[in-house]
Amino acid sequence: MEILRCENLTKIYGEGNIRTHALKSLSFSVEKGEFVSIVGPSGSGKSTLLHILGGVDKPTAGKVFIDGTEIHGLKEDKLAIFRRRQIGLIYQFYNLLPMLDVDENIGLPHLLDGRKLDRERLDNIVEHMGLVERRRHLPGQLSGGQQQRVSIARALYNRPAILLADEPTGNLDRSTGAEIVSLLKEANRTWKQTLLLITHDENIALQADRMLCIEDGEITRDERIRSLGGDE
Amino acid sequence: MRNIVYKVTWKNMKMNMRRTWTSFFGIFFMVLLITCVFVGRKTAVGYLENVSSQIKGKWHATMYDMTEKEYETLGGESYIKEMGRSADKGYVEFPQSANDQKPYLFIKSYEAPCFDWMNIHVREGRLPGKKGEIVISQSALDDGAKISIGDTVKAEYFDRTVTGLQKGVTTVFPFQQIELAGGETEKLSQDFPFYENNESFRIDKEYTGMKDNLTVVGIVDEPWFEQEGAAGYLAFTCYDAERDGIFNIACLFDLENEHYDMYQNIREIAGSREVAFNDYVLAFSGRSSDSVVNFMVQLMTIFFMVLIVLAAIVLIYNVFNISFEERSRYLGMLCSVGATGKQKRSSVYFEAFSLFLPALPLGILAGCLVVLLGMNLLLPFIYSFMSGLAVLPEKVPVHLSISAWDILIIAFSGGLTVLLSAILPAVKISRIGPIECIRGNLDKNPGRLKEGAKSSMSLSAEKMLAKNSLRYQRRKTRGMRRAASIFMLILIVTTATTQILTQLITIRMQDSDIVNVKSEGWDYQLSVFNGNAGEEYEKLKEEIKNDVGVEAVREEYSGTFVGNVPRDVMGKEYWNALHRVFNLYYHRELSDEEFQGMFEEGTNVVSVIGVDDETFENIAEATDTDQKLLESGTPTAIVVNSGEVSTANWVVSEKEPEKYEFHEIEHMTDLGKGEKLPMTIYSPKEEKQVDFPLLVAGYGSKEQLEKYYTFHSESLWVIVELDTCEKMNQIMAEDGNEESGSMMEPTLYMKMNGKKTGLIKRLNALTEADEMHYIFARADRVKTISDTLCSMIRILLLCFVLLTSVICLLNLYNSIHGWIAEQKPHFAMLVSVGATQEQIRRMLMYETLQIFLGSCVSTLLIVTPLILAVRYLLIDQFGAVRIGFPWLVYAAAIFITVIVIFGFMLYHYHREKDYRLQFTG
Structure with missing residues (x-):
């Protein structure tokens, strides 16, 4: 079942002579539960693509459908609501709110939705992420790996339609990075969580079901590594 | 570099x-x-x-009746910048006068600078340049005197004296402050009117022996100190040191330098002789003779x-x-x-x-x-x-x-x-x-463990974010709190202190025994003078009332010192205040017996305002007045219970008060409602005091009456209906003259409806034709000097408040901008997890509200003791004056700050909304 489809995505920065084509009429789709890695050199347009897919940036042209909804056709507030319910974003620098503790950061999208937190789900996810001892800590008191785990927990809490991760291991050492990737893979397998992951690390990219290579704003390779279900 | x-x-x-x-x-x-x-x-x-x-000239001080030796002593004082001598040469006959009540010239001699210092402005010709030349006041020509430049006046100088003729009877001239026992003689000043001799007193001329042949070289504008009722027109010649004898010294002070004992020194040189200070000029430089100002x-x-x-x-x-x-x-x-x-x-x-x-x-x-x-x-x-003002300045x-x-x-x-x-x-x-x-990682305490702190997840997301954000960014929001606090502080303290200061200055500069009619809502006023309120006035009143251009008319009579009451009518509060004022004059605590002994004899005066039925009803409604008593059929009065006693409106002859002190009185009398005010009125026909008791129907405070009048008086005022007023006037009327000048006289206030009927032109023409009896003017044009000066002070203080507010607004603007700018990464993070713009705005509203409330608390904690201290300090210096706590100022400052702080926050938030792409770092 198709969960994400983008059609002719184009993003142009600047005007006149200093126009930069970050994305050039890019189209692809992702199946539900698929783990897709996106690789490419710096400046190839990976992060721009992820921001557009996540609805935090707008394309110059083209459409993005998530679970059948054309997200950039939504009004600003509707898009924000869609984002907090259907999209989980994970960043290289965690993007946690420094004034909120671990629990509050994890529950934030849910709270923004005006709903009460499901304590059981929160406890489960905190335990799953190994953050039980750190629940009342602020991000400034956590290590990089712990912060990234909070960030993943936050993205997963609402069980979004799609998880978008922008170099989640880029700021971490190798072993912590591996730990984070295994957590993401586990989420993908356990909860059939669709995952799009940007990375520079070939080893991580090869752990995905499918790998997209982007260069100069275009998909240069779309390679299936293993079938949906895990067979190579 | x-x-x-x-x-x-x-x-x-x-x-x-x-x-x-x-x-x-x-x-x-x-x-x-x-x-x-x-x-x-x-x-x-x-x-x-x-x-x-x-208003009064540029001079700073004038010392009267000085000698050459004192002139030299004063000239050696460091605080004297410039001096000028003047002398009163005396009266001379003025046969060219066309006014039989002003048959003389009163000649004053001035040294050159005195003409400028006393505002003597040449209208025609020039100022006298040598002995034998004079300038004459324009008022003489206005009255029809047949004199012009080049004419000569044969001057044989004389003084006027008044002698009491009836043994055992004291003749009183209240406006000249002369009390004359039988057989006593007193020299008369330049202001004394022309009175015919009668059985009570005799006025004589005493020739000084000095003679001059004076040539008129100029006509000057009517000097500000020329009295309309005086027996002579003012004329000025050059000061002649050899002939003029005792003289007055006018001087300018050196205001650039501090001279602490200046006033004391001047008073020591003058001894018992009179010294006058031009406080209107000196007050603005903070050097008036009045230490309070x-x-x-x-x-x-x-x-x-x-x-x-x-x-x-x-x-x-x-x-x-x-x-x-x-x-x-x-x-x-x-x-x-x-x-x-x-x-x-x-x-x-x-x-x-x-x-x-x-x-x-x-x-x-x-x-x-x-x-x-x-x-x-x-x-x-x-x-x-x-x-x-009466005299329009240049x-x-x-x-x-x-x-x-x-x-x-x-x-x-x-x-x-x-x-x-x-x-x-x-x-x-x-x-x-x-x-x-x-x-x-600049904060020494960047992120405290939240152990023990209650989780905020039970709150809405916006409130939770606001609460945590404020806790986390305490240092960063401190600047904004400080800016909001200082803005409120400046607004409250400057406005409140301005209010208090202008209130005190108003009181201090206010002429005593003044009742000003509030002219708001009225367009014109017609005042009738010199016993002209007779048939002609009644016709005029009817004409005005029936004019289609007139929407409303209010008629009012007023008179000071109309009646007398026994001393015990005045209340305890009044006597206590007066006792304190007398203590200041005597420089010691007078015992009760001593003080009461000074007031054993005599009476206290009562002043009266008579108003038409409609105004009286409105005043009765606005004040604490018993309607039943008003309908009792006897003459009733609403007593004005507010008054003022100060060292300015009570003068003890030949004594200087220790300092200025002011007492505001809330109960001028302790008489109860329904009691009789035992007033007597002097009847010239019967030559005795006639009983005219008034039933006290109610009391009015100056606050209750502020829509109608402002009271600044140490005497008791009563408000009565017009028919009561008429009865009083009948008693005061002189034999054979039913409209004598001592009676209360009317003023008509008119409200126009915009229809042009020619009434205004007719009334203007009437005033021009008969200015002795009628004054017609715009109602808002009648202001006192103190009103004018206080309004100017208020404007200047307002400018200071506005200018200081600029710096505070800039501060607040910057602080809020800095605060919002620092939050941009957080906004981006929030957007990435699905926060809407509205939610972020609400979060900021909560944060701003908390910052504002925090600022309010700290401002109130600082400002309130400060205001109380300023009030205490001023009251201690000034005396017993009622200064209300500035609640309204507090409310206004808080309201303005709320508008400004939320306005700036929303402005900066909307300007900084472009944070979408900044969240990756």
Whole structure:
């Protein structure tokens, strides 16, 4: 079942002579539960693509459908609501709110939705992420790996339609990075969580079901590594 | 630039132009405002002195009946800048007079500067330049005197004396303050009217033996001190030191330098002789003879200076603090390559003073321009106020008053303010190590473990975010709290103190025994004088009432000293206040017996206002009046229970009070409602006091009556209906003259409906034809000098409040901008997890509300004791005056701050909304 489809995505920065084509009429789709890695050199347009897919940036042209909804056709507030319910974003620098503790950061999208937190789900996810001892800590008191785990927990809490991760291991050492990737893979397998992951690390990219290579704003390779279900 | 720290700082300043400009404008505004305080005060004082000098002249002090030796002594005093002698040469016959009540000239001799100091303005011809030349007042020509330039007056000088003729009877001339026992003789002043001799007194001429042949060389405008009712017109000649004998000395003080014992010294030289000070002019420079007015002027200057410096320090400090994080990064880098704490500090000082240097001359220039512009913008207002005065002053140009000394003071105060503002950020930055600087981990307590703290997840997301954000960013929001607090503080303290000061100045400068009719809502007033309220007036009144252009008419009679009441009618509060005033005159605590002994005999006076039925009903409704008593059929009165007793409206002859003291009285009498006010009225026909008791129907305080009148009186006032007033007038009427001048006389207030009927023209023509009996004027044009001066003071103080607010607004604007800008990454994070714009806005609203409430609490905690202290200080200096607590000012300041703080927050939030792509870092 198709969960994400983008059609002719184009993003142009600047005007006149200093126009930069970050994305050039890019189209692809992702199946539900698929783990897709996106690789490419710096400046190839990976992060721009992820921001557009996540609805935090707008394309110059083209459409993005998530679970059948054309997200950039939504009004600003509707898009924000869609984002907090259907999209989980994970960043290289965690993007946690420094004034909120671990629990509050994890529950934030849910709270923004005006709903009460499901304590059981929160406890489960905190335990799953190994953050039980750190629940009342602020991000400034956590290590990089712990912060990234909070960030993943936050993205997963609402069980979004799609998880978008922008170099989640880029700021971490190798072993912590591996730990984070295994957590993401586990989420993908356990909860059939669709995952799009940007990375520079070939080893991580090869752990995905499918790998997209982007260069100069275009998909240069779309390679299936293993079938949906895990067979190579 | 050799110093690498300065070089890096300079480059960093160039890279952060927005912050650099903000700091520059902060310092620039501070210099501008300090300039406004110094130059503005001096310019405004100079201007107001000039305007005030139009009222009584430029002289500062006049000493009467002095000798040559005293003239020399005074000339040697350091506080005397210039002196001029004058003498009263006496009366001469003036056969050219056309007014049989003014058959003389009263000739005064002046040294040259005195003409200018006393506002003697030539209308025609010139001023006298040598002996034997005179100028005559225009009032003589207005009355039809047959004299012109070139004519001569044969002058045989004489004094006028009055002698009491009836043994055992005291003849009183209340307006000249003469009490004459039978057989006593007193010399008369230039103001004494022309009275025919009668069985009570005789007026004689005593020739001095001096004769002159005087040539008229000019006509001068009617001098401000010429009395309409005096027996002689004023004329002026040159002072003749050889012939004029005892003389008066007018002088100007050296106001540039401080002379602490100036007034005491002058009084010592004068001894028992009279000394007058021109407080209208002196008050504005804080050098009046009245220590209370001086105190208030000096207090205002210090007060505004402190507030401006305080606001400037907070502004500059906040600017440095907002940029603290960014600055600490490059300083941390410098530190990591070996920069010392001193070098880091010097970076902050370098930035502060490199901005101060250009800001100083520009700020002074701009300050001077603001002062000039402000004063010129104020001129129309000042003239509209001044036009209410009886004598319309000449237009006085505004001259900027600035000296090298002022520039030095401004530079020093500005430099000191910049230094004080920069010290704390400099010290703080020097204490932060390189690692903290580079990491941006600047807060000593960056994120406290939230153990024990209640989780905020039970709150809505916006409230939870606001609560945690404020807790986390306590240091960062401190600048905003400070800015909001100082803004509220300045608004409350300046407005409240302005209110208190103007209230005190109004009281202090108010003429005593004055009841002003509030003219709001009325367009014109027609006053009738000199016993003309007869049949002709009644016809005129009917004509006005029936005119289709007139919407409403209010008729009112008023009279001072109409009746008398026994002393015990006055209340306990009145006597207590008077006792304290007398203590000041006697420089000791008078015992009750001693004080009461001074008032064993005699009566207290009652003044009366008579109003038409409709106004009386309205006043009765507005006051604490018993309707049943009003319908009792006997003459009733509403007693004005507010009064004032001070060292200004009570004078003890030949005694100087220790200091000025004012007592506001709430209960002039302790008589109850329904009791009789045992008033007597003097009947000229019966030549005795006639009983005219009034039933006290109610009491009115000055607050209850403020819609109709402002009362500043130490005597008892009653408000009665017109028919009661008419009965009183019948008693006061002289035999054979039913409309004598001593009776209460009417004023008609008119409200027009805009229809043109020619009534105004007719009334204007009537006034021109018969100005002895009618005055017709716009109702709002009748103002007192104190009204005018207080309005000007209020405008100037308002300008100060506005200017100080500018610096506070800039501060608040900057702080809120800094606060919002620092939150941008958080907004981006929130957007990435699905927060809507509305949710972020709401979160900011909650945060702003909490910051505002915090500021309110700290402001109230600082301001309230400050206001109470100022009130206490002023009341202690001034006396028992009721000063209300400025609740309304508090409410207004809080309201304005709410609008400003939320307005700025929403403005900055909408300007900074473009944060979508900034969240990756």
